[in-house]
Amino acid sequence: MIFNMTGGGTSLNFKVVGGTTEPSNPTENTIWVKAEKIGAWYFSTTQPDGLQELDVWIAVEPSSDFEFNALKKNAIQVCPAYVKQYVNGALTDVIAKIHKDGAWVVLENKKYVFKSGEGALETITKASAGDRYYVTIGTERIEGHGYDNSSAADYVSFYTARKDLTGYNTLYFDVQVTEAWSGEEPRFGVASSTIPATSSGASKFTTYTVVKKGNRQTIAVDISSKDSGYIGAWGVGNFYVYNIWYK
């Protein structure tokens, strides 16, 4: 764990500052916490013990998009992921940004399941009803094909392993549905168990958003009260999923 020291500031290659507006003229790796006041700050992988009111916890992970060297000399690589502040006896989400390469970037607890250009970041299982219907998981997108024409269509589905969603609030799908069977349009969300490519797949979903035929869009699914489940999709239609993430 790294925590703020008094003095010795010239040896650090970053700053952690509070304030209601972004600092003007920030230096590289300045972390701004949107709060009227902040106390001590801590970098650690797990919630620190003994936090005092207004202390800030900067959660770090093995890797992140915001990695930086914490020292001006020598090297301690730090990978901040998201930030919480201790307010009224509990850690709460807080808006935070880091200044990287001349721009502010939001620090948030964002987890990708599928990322266009990288592909699936974990195992995704696919299912389809019959040989003519399929799901393919590529690098650019997941493609679901469950609709040939108004007389030939059937179910397709895909899902991750069961995931712990505690502490996450919203699930997003960057998706386009190009064809859909009325009443069985593809739904995207979290299922209570693995999702078969059959009519019974519907009963597995009580956390979902339906997407009808249309343009590419980003849809949001509320998971703030959902503890865990299988992230995926099910329905009768053709779709492309470019990105799936939650925070």
Place this chain on the structure above:
Amino acid sequence: MKVYVDKKTFMCFTEPGEDREEYEIPVFDGKCKEFVEGHRYVPEEMEWIREDGEVFIGEMLTYGKDSVEVDLAQAEYERHRLADAENALAIMLGGAT
């Protein structure tokens, strides 16, 4: 199953009431009152804004209460139904000649 959705909060109810709209939601078939009333249903093209400002556009079905408690209530309901069915079967078999 017919459920009644509050027009402001989009929470589901098993009984009609003021400011509630009726919807048919098949995924609730066979579910108990606590399970149904632990969910939120945002109809197609309607918008729900969560208290943190995040916007959700329907059609969306989600848990509106802690999913662990809601699922536990449904599991208890199914356990009681199974027990009742087993008792009825035992009585029927016990009365057979």
